[in-house]
Amino acid sequence: MISHKKLKRVELVRTLVLETLHTIEKTSKNEEALFNLFGVSSLASLLAIRREQNSEIAAIAGLLHDFYFYKTGIKYFPGPNSADSVRPILRSTQIFTDEELSVILRSIFYQNDKHQVHGPYEEIIKDAILIQMYVQNPEEFFSDIEINRLQKGLVELGIQIEHVEAKHKINRGTIIKGTEDRRLKLAEIAEALAVQRVMGIPEDEGYREICKYWPDSDIYKVLESNWCAAFVYYCCMQAGIILPIRYPNHSYRLAGVGAWLDWAQLPETNFLYQDGYQGFKPKRGDIVIFEKLLSDNSHDHIGIVLACEGNRLLVAEGNKDNKNFSSVVYRNREHCIYGYIRIDNSYQFHFEGDIYQLFLN
Structure with missing residues (x-):
């Protein structure tokens, strides 16, 4: 052939x-x-x-x-x-x-x-x-x-x-390194976008903006009711946290929650934190990964922390509760949370290794 x-x-x-x-x-x-x-x-x-x-x-x-x-x-x-x-x-x-x-x-x-x-x-x-x-x-x-x-x-x-x-x-x-707090900027962007109640349909301009980074011709359908991670990626890019659509040698693109979890645990990032460990407390601009919040699947949802108020988190989310719209919502800080990603303000993507995973799937 x-x-x-x-x-x-x-x-x-x-x-x-x-x-x-x-x-x-x-x-x-x-x-x-x-x-x-x-x-x-x-x-x-x-x-x-x-x-x-x-x-x-x-x-x-x-x-x-x-x-x-x-x-x-x-x-x-x-x-x-x-x-x-x-x-x-x-x-x-x-x-x-x-x-x-x-x-x-x-x-x-x-x-x-x-x-x-x-x-x-x-x-x-x-x-x-x-x-x-x-x-x-x-x-x-x-x-x-x-x-x-x-x-x-x-x-x-x-x-x-x-x-x-x-x-x-x-x-x-x-990317030029700046002196601004990119996590605070991330929260500002996420909050402003989430309150617009963006609908996950191609007719919605906000949804088209979120999807613009993904090259698939059927991306609107692919991400339908499954775009919480794409929302986070879009907000990061707008805040100056610039990442490729897939970290080299990893199985999934950053349009999926699992890819964010993998990226945060890399030796060169080490951005994943557990609430309470060594005094860690979630702050505005952290990324929260939920655990079996909406399904029986691990790390099934993701959002951006806007505030931590006692045992409550105020979170900006795309695809809230898998209902295909964005929102700002309170979540229980002690329920169904896998961990938090706190991106260092000085982080810049850099890769000089060999690639292999790109060709395997």
Whole structure:
């Protein structure tokens, strides 16, 4: 089956990209996407030929490298989020081997890690993106590392350049640290949104905003009566607590409560607390994870603490009681609570490890 369709795989992926772009309203964005994605794809194919790698696989990775941004309009973490977005699409085509899927997804995932050297296809995509950036805007400022890569890549393609100016810049996946209390800001945003009684239907603008980070075409239906964690993710992003849609090597996206629980217990976070342990008391801006509050399932609900008043918690929630609307509600502090996530105000997402879980499910 794979060999029968192999020659048409690039064309199939191009069609998938074009179908996605047709859902974008602004014509200028369509043009930008076509120029960028198809340009990187062509350059990746040429670099692969020069480096004696598979030009077809490189071209496909180039076509999909910024898929998440053009699907959602969200610029954060183009590598991890795009790889996560295209994985189910590529698997559903059933025309790639597991090894080919791994190569494509790794190439997309590591596209911004230009200070590290990965496999041949990861390096091809990094260099193709830089060359495309230079072709699109020769006045663009590049870091020293990027200039070195850019010059080598251009020489490989037989292109001579006189000078590229170096200037350190902020990566799209890098967030500037602020001095404000992001937990307090998180609570303010959550409270303001929850009291609007957002309904979990696509006709509700607030619900569409909450869903905008998730690239699935059927996301409104997927999250229907199940969007408490997506509510928390949206509020975190608005408060400057910037996270990819899935933490690398974990099974679930942060649209699910379990993913938040896993993330909070990582060695690099260690944000999970139990009420009363070593004097811990929930505060405004903490995230509360409930335990069998609405079902017989563990960690089945999540919200953002607005106040702690004796044995009562005032909580901002999406999908209150699984009734598909947001609300501010009092909860019993001593009943059905798994624990609390207190995010350090200095926390910044950073990942430099190897990835493997992305390809397993």
